[in-house]
Amino acid sequence: MDLKMESTITLNNGNKIPVIGLGLFQTESGQTAKQATLWALEAGYRHLDTAAMYANEKDVGIAIAESKIPREDIFITTKIWNTGKFIANGYESTLKAADTSLKNLQSGYIDLLLLHSPLPGPQKRAESYKALQELVKRGLVKSIGVSNYGVKHLQELLDSNPEIKPAVNQIHPWLTRSDIVSFCNKHNIVVEAYSPLTRGKKLNDPILTGIANKYGKTPAQILVRWGLQHNFVILPKSTKLERIIENANVFDFEIKKSDMETLDAWDPTVAE
Ligand SMILES: NC(=O)C1=CN([C@@H]2O[C@H](COP(=O)(O)OP(=O)(O)OC[C@H]3O[C@@H](n4cnc5c(N)ncnc54)[C@H](OP(=O)(O)O)[C@@H]3O)[C@@H](O)[C@H]2O)C=CC1
Ligand SMILES: O=C1CO[C@H](CO)[C@@H](O)[C@@H]1O
Numbered sequence: 001m002d003l004k005m006e007s008t009i010t011l012n013n014g015n016k017i018p019v020i021g022l023g024l025f026q027t028e029s030g031q032t033a034k035q036a037t038l039w040a041l042e043a044g045y046r047h048l049d050t051a052a053m054y055a056n057e058k059d060v061g062i063a064i065a066e067s068k069i070p071r072e073d074i075f076i077t078t079k080i081w082n083t084g085k086f087i088a089n090g091y092e093s094t095l096k097a098a099d100t101s102l103k104n105l106q107s108g109y110i111d112l113l114l115l116h117s118p119l120p121g122p123q124k125r126a127e128s129y130k131a132l133q134e135l136v137k138r139g140l141v142k143s144i145g146v147s148n149y150g151v152k153h154l155q156e157l158l159d160s161n162p163e164i165k166p167a168v169n170q171i172h173p174w175l176t177r178s179d180i181v182s183f184c185n186k187h188n189i190v191v192e193a194y195s196p197l198t199r200g201k202k203l204n205d206p207i208l209t210g211i212a213n214k215y216g217k218t219p220a221q222i223l224v225r226w227g228l229q230h231n232f233v234i235l236p237k238s239t240k241l242e243r244i245i246e247n248a249n250v251f252d253f254e255i256k257k258s259d260m261e262t263l264d265a266w267d268p269t270v271a272e
Pocket of ligand 1 (some may be wrong): 240
């Protein structure tokens with residue numbers, strides 16, 4: 001596979017998404033989030049995965065401005081939270097939430113806007129999705145998608161015959177064996193893999209370290225590479241410079257089929 005840091009996957013609307021994005025969940029608002037974003041941009045990342053719920057969109061916006069990298073060279077994903085805090089349920093509140101995200105990010109547009117979860121129910125998610133389509137029509141959002149959607153939710157969405165189909169579904173990567181991935185592949189919906197590093201919890205697992213040692217790579221690099229070889233967009237998070245660099249330094253080796261199969265069968269179910 002000829003993958004590079006600049007590699008992109010073409011979405012179903014023709015837009016291109018960089019294959020590695022910096023995850024920003026639990027990246028503390030303020031200096032930490034700004035610095036992590038800047039380090040990532042310096043290390044060559046061109047894709048940032050934030051969310052209203054992560055409360056660091058403003059820091060991402062500040063870092064992008066400071067980086068002096070042209071806005072159009074950076075791919076920003078953010079998400080509309082739909083339960084509890086940062087609530088955005090339905091049409092008007094989704095439009096409003098997107099406006100807040102745009103202001104936070106200091107940007108005239110969002111590259112990818114996702115409904116963060118299928119909650120709270122069919123009617124609200126349908127209304128929220130209509131708002132996403134409207135945002136594309138208004139030129140405020142380039143691509144739209146969903147997150148944490150199961151087959152049932154995706155089917156429901158496609159059955160509604162949306163003018164603009166979801167471009168991605170952002171889910172947990174250990175669902176590779178699930179019917180969700182097959183469904184997404186069949187319907188040309190790109191799978192984005194979140195928590196690809198097991199939230200740091202299973203990086204010392206002997207199966208993983210065994211494979212890592214074989215390739216002279218770190219467990220984190222093996223997991224990122226594994227996701228890329230599955231054609232997932234992969235979203236490793238770190239606030240540490242050396243790890244941000246490490247997690248993207250995955251383009252000088254290829255995991256063999258037998259090791260891919262071992263990793264496919266490995267289930268480091270992440271405790272929440
Ligand atoms: N749509 C959704 O519902 C969800 C989306 N996401 C997205 O996916 C991103 C990634 O998932 P996330 O849950 O954050 O977890 P990850 O699987 O990316 O793991 C992050 C953890 O691993 C540590 N870590 C990072 N790199 C290394 C390394 N090289 N060696 C050892 N430890 C390392 C980090 O610590 P440190 O920072 O100290 O380096 C942090 O504790 C999120 O940030 C978010 O953008 C995540 C969950 C749900
Ligand atoms: O993006 C997210 C980060 O992880 C959280 C769980 O711990 C999720 O609820 C949320 O969707």
